[in-house]
Amino acid sequence: MPKDRSTTTAVSIRRRSDEGDSVSAAPEPSFPAATILGYPRIGPRRELKRALESYWEGATTAEELRATGRRLREASWRRLAALGLEGPPSNTFSLYDQVLDTAVLLGAVPERYRRAGGPEEVYFAMARGADGLAPLRMTKWFDTNYHYIVPEIGPDTAFVADPAKPVGEFREALALGLRTRPVLIGPITFLLLAEAAPDAPAGFAPFDRLADVLGAYEDVLRALAAEGAEWVQLDEPALVADRTPEELAATAAAYDRLGTLPGRPALFVASYFGDLGPALPVLARTPVEAIGVDLVRGGVSGLAALAGKTAVAGVVSGRDVWRTDPERALPLLAAVRKHAARVAVSTSCSLLHVPYDLDAETGLDPALRERLAFADQKVAEVVELARRLAGYDGPPYQAPPAPVETAAPPAGAGRSPYPVRAAAQAAHLRLPPLPTTTIGSFPQTEELRAARAAVAAGTLPVEEYDERVRAEIERVIRLQERLGLDVLVHGEPERNDMVQYFAEHLDGFAVTRHGWVQSYGSRCTRPPILYGDVRRPAPITVRWARYAASLTDRPVKGMLTGPVTIVAWSFVRDDLPLRDVVFQVADAIREEVRDLEAAGVPIIQVDEPALREMMPLRREGRDAYLAWAVAAYRRATSGAGDRTQIHTHLCYSDADQILDAIDGLDADVTSIESARSHGRILGEPALRDFPRGIGPGVYDIHSPRVPDEAEVEKALRAALEVVPPDRLWVNPDCGLKTRTYPQVEASLANIVAAARRLRAALRPAGG
Ligand code: MET
Numbered sequence: 001m002p003k004d005r006s007t008t009t010a011v012s013i014r015r016r017s018d019e020g021d022s023v024s025a026a027p028e029p030s031f032p033a034a035t036i037l038g039y040p041r042i043g044p045r046r047e048l049k050r051a052l053e054s055y056w057e058g059a060t061t062a063e064e065l066r067a068t069g070r071r072l073r074e075a076s077w078r079r080l081a082a083l084g085l086e087g088p089p090s091n092t093f094s095l096y097d098q099v100l101d102t103a104v105l106l107g108a109v110p111e112r113y114r115r116a117g118g119p120e121e122v123y124f125a126m127a128r129g130a131d132g133l134a135p136l137r138m139t140k141w142f143d144t145n146y147h148y149i150v151p152e153i154g155p156d157t158a159f160v161a162d163p164a165k166p167v168g169e170f171r172e173a174l175a176l177g178l179r180t181r182p183v184l185i186g187p188i189t190f191l192l193l194a195e196a197a198p199d200a201p202a203g204f205a206p207f208d209r210l211a212d213v214l215g216a217y218e219d220v221l222r223a224l225a226a227e228g229a230e231w232v233q234l235d236e237p238a239l240v241a242d243r244t245p246e247e248l249a250a251t252a253a254a255y256d257r258l259g260t261l262p263g264r265p266a267l268f269v270a271s272y273f274g275d276l277g278p279a280l281p282v283l284a285r286t287p288v289e290a291i292g293v294d295l296v297r298g299g300v301s302g303l304a305a306l307a308g309k310t311a312v313a314g315v316v317s318g319r320d321v322w323r324t325d326p327e328r329a330l331p332l333l334a335a336v337r338k339h340a341a342r343v344a345v346s347t348s349c350s351l352l353h354v355p356y357d358l359d360a361e362t363g364l365d366p367a368l369r370e371r372l373a374f375a376d377q378k379v380a381e382v383v384e385l386a387r388r389l390a391g392y393d394g395p396p397y398q399a400p401p402a403p404v405e406t407a408a409p410p411a412g413a414g415r416s417p418y419p420v421r422a423a424a425q426a427a428h429l430r431l432p433p434l435p436t437t438t439i440g441s442f443p444q445t446e447e448l449r450a451a452r453a454a455v456a457a458g459t460l461p462v463e464e465y466d467e468r469v470r471a472e473i474e475r476v477i478r479l480q481e482r483l484g485l486d487v488l489v490h491g492e493p494e495r496n497d498m499v500q501y502f503a504e505h506l507d508g509f510a511v512t513r514h515g516w517v518q519s520y521g522s523r524c525t526r527p528p529i530l531y532g533d534v535r536r537p538a539p540i541t542v543r544w545a546r547y548a549a550s551l552t553d554r555p556v557k558g559m560l561t562g563p564v565t566i567v568a569w570s571f572v573r574d575d576l577p578l579r580d581v582v583f584q585v586a587d588a589i590r591e592e593v594r595d596l597e598a599a600g601v602p603i604i605q606v607d608e609p610a611l612r613e614m615m616p617l618r619r620e621g622r623d624a625y626l627a628w629a630v631a632a633y634r635r636a637t638s639g640a641g642d643r644t645q646i647h648t649h650l651c652y653s654d655a656d657q658i659l660d661a662i663d664g665l666d667a668d669v670t671s672i673e674s675a676r677s678h679g680r681i682l683g684e685p686a687l688r689d690f691p692r693g694i695g696p697g698v699y700d701i702h703s704p705r706v707p708d709e710a711e712v713e714k715a716l717r718a719a720l721e722v723v724p725p726d727r728l729w730v731n732p733d734c735g736l737k738t739r740t741y742p743q744v745e746a747s748l749a750n751i752v753a754a755a756r757r758l759r760a761a762l763r764p765a766g767g
C-alpha cells in the first residue's frame, strides 16, 4: 500500500453492499482531505444574537434578519476557505437550533403552531412560544451545554420534506464558488431525540415512524443531488450512546434504504461525542460511503470495520480549547489509515462548542495562549494534519494501559440526618407552607452590563461600579418585598455569569473577552478556561450576601455555583482526571459556604444544573461518575451546620434519570425545572418518595410568556398530589436573568398570589 496516498485526489468506484444489492456504479466523489463537522454560527461578534433580539423586539424585519444570516454564512465560508479548508459544510447555520430546523425540514411542525403566522413566526413560536402558545420543550444536546428544541412526533405527523433551507444555503455557497457538503441531522438521531406528541396513544414512540420519515429524507437527498451536492453529511450522535439491538437493526435498514436511493449524493454518516461501539460495524455494512469517528472521546478498537470506507477521523477536539498534539494525532490517523480505504482529518464534532478565534483574545497570558486553539485555529490544525499525514510513515497509535483510579477524598464532616436539620431550620426560619422564592438571578440591566464593561476598560472606577451593584441589590430586595416573596435573593447583579464570576475569583482559571459559545437561541456563555490548580484566595460572595441581608428582615439566600457545574461549563485542563479537578473546586466552594454561614446567611443555595449533562452517554461509567459528582457536592456543602438550610437547583426536566443522585446530594431543598415539561417531573413515582424539600418550577423562564395565576395554581395543585405542603416550594424553573423586569414582576406576582390562595385553602377550617 503506498503510504503517501493523498485523499484529495482519491476517486474510487462506489462499492456494493454486502448483500450485493445493486448500487449505482458512479465514481465516488472525492472527500476533502481535511474537514470540520460544523462551525459556530452566532457570529464572531455575536451578530446573530443582536439580529435575533432586535427582530423579536419588532425593531427589524424578517428580511433584515435573513440578510444577517446570509452575511454570516458568507463570512464563515470565506473564512474557512482562507484557512485552507476545501468543500466546507453547509446548513450548519441556524436561526435558532439545528434540531428545530430538521423538524421543519421534514415537515414535523405540530399543527397548533401553524396558525402563528408566516414561516418565521411559526418557527419562533415553536422555539420561544407565542401568544397563548407554549413553546416546545428544550433540553441539552447530549453531554454539552448546548440546548436543542425537542421535536414532537405523533402517529399522524405528516412528514413532507421542505428542503428550502439546505438547498438555499448550498446555492448561496455555490454562487461564491464553493461546493459545500450539506449537513443534516440523521433520521435515527432525529427520531430518538424527539418526543411523542401530547395526544399520541400510550406506548407510541417517535422511532416507530422511521420508515415514514425516511421518505422525507429521500426527497431531501434527491433535492440536494439535483442542486449538485456531491456529499451530504448525516449526523448520528445518538449512535454513540447505548442502543438496543432493535435500534441497531433499524439503523442498518435505514441506511441500506438511503444508500440504495437512485441518484443520491454520496453519504457521510458522522458520529461524535463518543465511541460508536457496536454501531460501527452496523453502519459499515450499509452502502454509505463515509463514516465519521470521534477519536478524541472514542478508542481505536473496532476500526477494522471501516475497510473499504472513507473514514473521517475526528482527531482535533471540538469540545475543548487545547491545541492538538500532532505526535498523538498522526499515529491515530495512521491507525485509521491501516483499515479504511481513505482517511480524512476532521474535528471530533462540530466546532459549535468552541469560540471563533483565539486571535480576538489579546489579554491572555502568553504561556497559556500558546496551549490554546479556538475554532479557526482548529480548522488550521485539520488542514495541517492532513498535509502531514500524507507524508507520515511513523508507527500507528497503540492504546496505552488504562490509568489506575485514585480514591475519592472524603465528603467531609457529615451533617445530622434530614429530620434533625429540618426541625432546626423550621425553628430558625419560620417559613409558611408553600414558601415562595426565586432561583437567584434577576434581570440583568443594560446599565449594569455597560458598567461592567466600563470597569474592564478602565473607564469606571471599581468603587463606583460597586455602588451601582449595591443600588441594584437594594432595588431587587425592595421588589421582592413588595411582591411578597418569602425567601429573598440578592439578584446576582454582580455576576456576568454564574460560572465565569467564580472563575474570575478563583486561582487556576483564565477568562476570555470574546470567547462566546452558543447555549441556546440567541444566548451565549463565555466558558472560562481552567488551566491550573484551583484555589480560593479570598471570600467571593460574602460581602454582597451580607449587604442584601442588611436591607430586610426576611431571610436572604446566599447563592453559589456547585463544583460539577463550574467544571462542566469551563474548558478544563486535560492533564488531570476530571474528578480530581472537580474536587479541587469543591474545596474552594466549601470554604465559601463556611464563610457565608459565619456571616449569618441562613440559607445557602449551591446550584448544580450541569449534574446530568456531565453524565457519561453510555450506562457503563455512569455509576462511577454519579458517585464522585455527588461526593464532590457533599464535600462542598457538608461543612454547613444543621440550622443552615442548603438548597440546590437543577434546571432540566429529565431529572428522572438521576433521582438517586439528586437524593444523594442530601440538600434540604431542591428546585428543579418542570414548567416546560408540563409537570412531567412530578409524574415520576420516585418523586413521591422524595424525602426532602422540593420546588418543581412553575414558571418557564426560557420563554417570554407570563404564566397566569390559574395556571400556576393548577401546577401547584398537581404537585400537592405527590408532595406534602410542608415540603413543597414555589419557584420558577430557573434564574430570571434572561427575562425583562415587566415579565418577571407580572409572573412573580401571579406565583405569589397562587401560593397564597392555596395556602389559605390548606388551612384547616377555623384555623
Ligand atoms: C442555570 S441555573 C441558574 C441558577 C442561578 N442561581 C440563576 O438564578 O441564574
Ligand SMILES: [Zn+2]
Pocket: 439, 609, 649, 650, 651, 733, 734, 735
Ligand atoms: Zn437553572
